[in-house]
Amino acid sequence: MPLDFSFSCPLPNGVHARPASALEEVARTFTADVVLLNQRTGRSANAKSILSIVGADIRFSDPCLLKVSGLDEERAIAALGAFIRNTLPRQETELPTFAALVGELQLPRCLENSGATFRRGTAVVPGIAQGLIVRAGGFNVPDGLPMDGVADTPAEQRRMSDALDELIAWYGRRASAAGKGIENEVLVAHRSLARDEEFRACLLDAIASRQRTAAGAIADAEARFTKVFSGSENVLLRERVLDIQDVCAQLLQRVYGNETATRSLTLTEDSIVVADSLTPCQFLFLDCRFLKGLVLAQAGTTSHTVILARSFGVPTLVGVQNIEGLADKAEAVLDADLGVLVTHPTATVRRYYTMERQRLDRRQAVLRNFGGKAATTRDGHAIEIAANIATFEEADRAFTAGAEGIGLFRTEMLFLDRASAPDEAEQHEIYHRVIEAADGRAVIIRTMDVGGDKALSYLNLPAENNPFLGYRAVRIYPKFESLFRTQVRALVRASAHGPLRIMIPMVSTLEEIRWAKKIIAEEQARCAAESKAFDKKMQIGTMIEVPSAAFALEEFCREVDFFSIGSNDLLQYFMAVDRADSRIAPLYNPLQPAFLRLLKQIVDAAWANKKWIGLCGEMGGQKRYLPLLAGLGLDEISVSAPAIAGLKAELSRLDLGDCRQLFAAALNCATADEVSALLSKFSAQHSLPLLAPEMVVINADAATKEEAIKRGVDLLYIHGRTEQPRALEEAIWKREANYSTGFGHGFAIPHCKSSAINANSIVILKFAEPVPWNSLDDKPVRVVILMVIRESDSATEHMKIISALARQVTHESFRDSIEQEQNPERLCALLKSKIGC
Amino acid sequence: MKIVAVTACPTGIAHTYMAAEQLEKTARKLGHSIKVETQGAMGIENKLTESEINGAAVAIMAVDIAIEEPERFDHIRKIKVPVQAAMKNPEAIFAQI
Numbered sequence: 046m047p048l049d050f051s052f053s054c055p056l057p058n059g060v061h062a063r064p065a066s067a068l069e070e071v072a073r074t075f076t077a078d079v080v081l082l083n084q085r086t087g088r089s090a091n092a093k094s095i096l097s098i099v100g101a102d103i104r105f106s107d108p109c110l111l112k113v114s115g116l117d118e119e120r121a122i123a124a125l126g127a128f129i130r131n132t133l134p135r136q137e138t139e140l141p142t143f144a145a146l147v148g149e150l151q152l153p154r155c156l157e158n159s160g161a162t163f164r165r166g167t168a169v170v171p172g173i174a175q176g177l178i179v180r181a182g183g184f185n186v187p188d189g190l191p192m193d194g195v196a197d198t199p200a201e202q203r204r205m206s207d208a209l210d211e212l213i214a215w216y217g218r219r220a221s222a223a224g225k226g227i228e229n230e231v232l233v234a235h236r237s238l239a240r241d242e243e244f245r246a247c248l249l250d251a252i253a254s255r256q257r258t259a260a261g262a263i264a265d266a267e268a269r270f271t272k273v274f275s276g277s278e279n280v281l282l283r284e285r286v287l288d289i290q291d292v293c294a295q296l297l298q299r300v301y302g303n304e305t306a307t308r309s310l311t312l313t314e315d316s317i318v319v320a321d322s323l324t325p326c327q328f329l330f331l332d333c334r335f336l337k338g339l340v341l342a343q344a345g346t347t348s349h350t351v352i353l354a355r356s357f358g359v360p361t362l363v364g365v366q367n368i369e370g371l372a373d374k375a376e377a378v379l380d381a382d383l384g385v386l387v388t389h390p391t392a393t394v395r396r397y398y399t400m401e402r403q404r405l406d407r408r409q410a411v412l413r414n415f416g417g418k419a420a421t422t423r424d425g426h427a428i429e430i431a432a433n434i435a436t437f438e439e440a441d442r443a444f445t446a447g448a449e450g451i452g453l454f455r456t457e458m459l460f461l462d463r464a465s466a467p468d469e470a471e472q473h474e475i476y477h478r479v480i481e482a483a484d485g486r487a488v489i490i491r492t493m494d495v496g497g498d499k500a501l502s503y504l505n506l507p508a509e510n511n512p513f514l515g516y517r518a519v520r521i522y523p524k525f526e527s528l529f530r531t532q533v534r535a536l537v538r539a540s541a542h543g544p545l546r547i548m549i550p551m552v553s554t555l556e557e558i559r560w561a562k563k564i565i566a567e568e569q570a571r572c573a574a575e576s577k578a579f580d581k582k583m584q585i586g587t588m589i590e591v592p593s594a595a596f597a598l599e600e601f602c603r604e605v606d607f608f609s610i611g612s613n614d615l616l617q618y619f620m621a622v623d624r625a626d627s628r629i630a631p632l633y634n635p636l637q638p639a640f641l642r643l644l645k646q647i648v649d650a651a652w653a654n655k656k657w658i659g660l661c662g663e664m665g666g667q668k669r670y671l672p673l674l675a676g677l678g679l680d681e682i683s684v685s686a687p688a689i690a691g692l693k694a695e696l697s698r699l700d701l702g703d704c705r706q707l708f709a710a711a712l713n714c715a716t717a718d719e720v721s722a723l724l725s726k727f728s729a730q731h732s733l734p735l736l737a738p739e740m741v742v743i744n745a746d747a748a749t750k751e752e753a754i755k756r757g758v759d760l761l762y763i764h765g766r767t768e769q770p771r772a773l774e775e776a777i778w779k780r781e782a783n784y785s786t787g788f789g790h791g792f793a794i795p796h797c798k799s800s801a802i803n804a805n806s807i808v809i810l811k812f813a814e815p816v817p818w819n820s821l822d823d824k825p826v827r828v829v830i831l832m833v834i835r836e837s838d839s840a841t842e843h844m845k846i847i848s849a850l851a852r853q854v855t856h857e858s859f860r861d862s863i864e865q866e867q868n869p870e871r872l873c874a875l876l877k878s879k880i881g882c
Numbered sequence: 883m884k885i886v887a888v889t890a891c892p893t894g895i896a897h898t899y900m901a902a903e904q905l906e907k908t909a910r911k912l913g914h915s916i917k918v919e920t921q922g923a924m925g926i927e928n929k930l931t932e933s934e935i936n937g938a939a940v941a942i943m944a945v946d947i948a949i950e951e952p953e954r955f956d957h958i959r960k961i962k963v964p965v966q967a968a969m970k971n972p973e974a975i976f977a978q979i
Contacts, residue, residue, distance in 0.1 A: 822970075
């Protein structure tokens, strides 16, 4: 008696390769036949074959029927039904989106009229690569291999079958060797294709019924399944064509030996591999040492090859046209930041990319310098700068960026957008990985802050009128106790691997803490009873984000080890303001004196009880507030990874005593505007100086005015004074279009006002070889004084200095003294004495 | 001779002030007395009063943009030149007086 199960496809991108493979995994464990019928198209598929499932072309909300018949049909239908209800909806893949190539390509000034050839593409992995073009790719049966006329068909079938088994085993071995990650996933996906029932049947049938040779049978299978995939409307499926080609190419090699691997490439020097398409295995066989860039005409943005390239960090462009014209071994530059492949590079192009490399390398060196240093104030007081993360993948990036710990791991991401909660093993694995990445540094893991605006379908929580004041975080734990226990248990076990601290969100009363601590203690006791390792001294803390907590801190201090101020929610609850409402957004201002007094009360209470206290809200990531937060007396500030190096650099310029005075003065302000003015005055006195020795280059090198301006802007980028060098360069050129800033006597003063600059700056470049500038006196320039002012600044001290400098350069004696001074420090001192900068 | 002048360039960062300095330098050299008002990024500085304008023989307007309060100069002879001219060859401007 066949059993069936109806459902409608829950996947917005349809049943593509990954969900098909997951379904096949379940179906193949039963002996019963499993047929999947797409009632929209009438196509039915063997659910034990990925290729067959995919061929049924099941799209979002298609009505489907799963029919099971055979000995174990009852167990099969139960398992498959559960899979479709609970697991299938989670097999979704986000389609990355990339900006379409519209409009004219705006080349940097240095590359305009450079004489090189530029081919545009869509950048899917950023970066710049230089090397020789190497052509590759595709699947084809080598000439000379017979395709037809097999006499002994059973022998040929055996040969095919053996090769296929060998290939499946090989994929298995390679997948285990690859460990976890994308390479493993690709190999596992290929193994599923290789062991696909339909695939094998198709190969063997071609030999038996049409006397095709193994090569002929493989070519037929490749053509047939390529057609199935490439005909799909689903982009995810179309991109699986490469996987089919890959498996077929590997199989061909297994049957006929290595002589068929005609197109496999050996790279011997820095290479940019160019292909119509490249299969994932072809990619994996390329020598990473020499693979510098990848250019694909066909591959889409979600193909396995592109995903691999991203994980290996190989700069990649896709959708590049006219690659046929590219000569093998030709010199090329792949600029995925700009989205171009540059061929026939001229001396100008080479110089430009040498400058680009210097720009990126020097910036990295400066950041590493700050990122790698301990975060301390100028007078040597440490304030830990940690990272906020939401996924374990971010941990590595955070530590590379200089994080001194993880100040907040928001675990709710693990629970969102899925059909059921992650189990203990899955959670433990993730927490373990973060602790591993931390390598001895402290990791604060916050238990799930779900409910409210972060709804979970499997909790069935009704919508609320006021989700921020509603049923969320610690408030839902008692009702969903097993969910909380599972997380706590995973955390307790993870504590065996390194210094893990557990943090409870949204705490507003003492009872909530006591309840959570009871559960944690019970799970620790269970682990102890089961002889599972854990850290008995694991610290427990709470978020301070509900104002009531601030007024119960004495009692809280008796229960917990540490606190972290969640400034976003704390401010929103304290000021009773929905920060998403633009009409009242000005009230959502952390500079409100009342809010600063609240922070002061919290920190003082924590200190009085010798409790560690950090802050993990957005307020911490803004350099502007850093003097206040340092003055407040926090032990730690936790921010997103990209902000870390900048904060460390800023902190190194501050004096803790000054910051304390500033904070004390802010507490006495009456309004947020007064605090803001106080802060601006403080920043003007303590921010980056207008001119500094690192902004002076004595033996600068540029062949053209374009290069000279780029040199100046690159210096500003390297030292963190601008994050948008291209925009800043354009602003300077816009001014240059009025008339040349070369005013004669070998001097030029390019300048602009721009929102692309963070700190008002003067750059002085003295050139070894004079640079053409179409100056007023038609002479080249030896000295460039670049002046950039923030868009918003007008009547400031800096502007006064700039205008004094402009007046001074009209005097010959002043120019002479600049020309004669060859030491950056002394040149800065000279300018300070003359114009006060 | 008593001269007044206004300088104003597009960004108001550099050339406004360079031109002012050039005009002042050249006037001194030629034995004239001059007061130069700058209209730059810091707004109007060294502002010319009504009596200063009325007492001058000529106003040199070294400006590339529309200036603030132009009506103050309605009743005085003006020599209007691009800012660049004041940079490149200020003596040629004074020759026109």
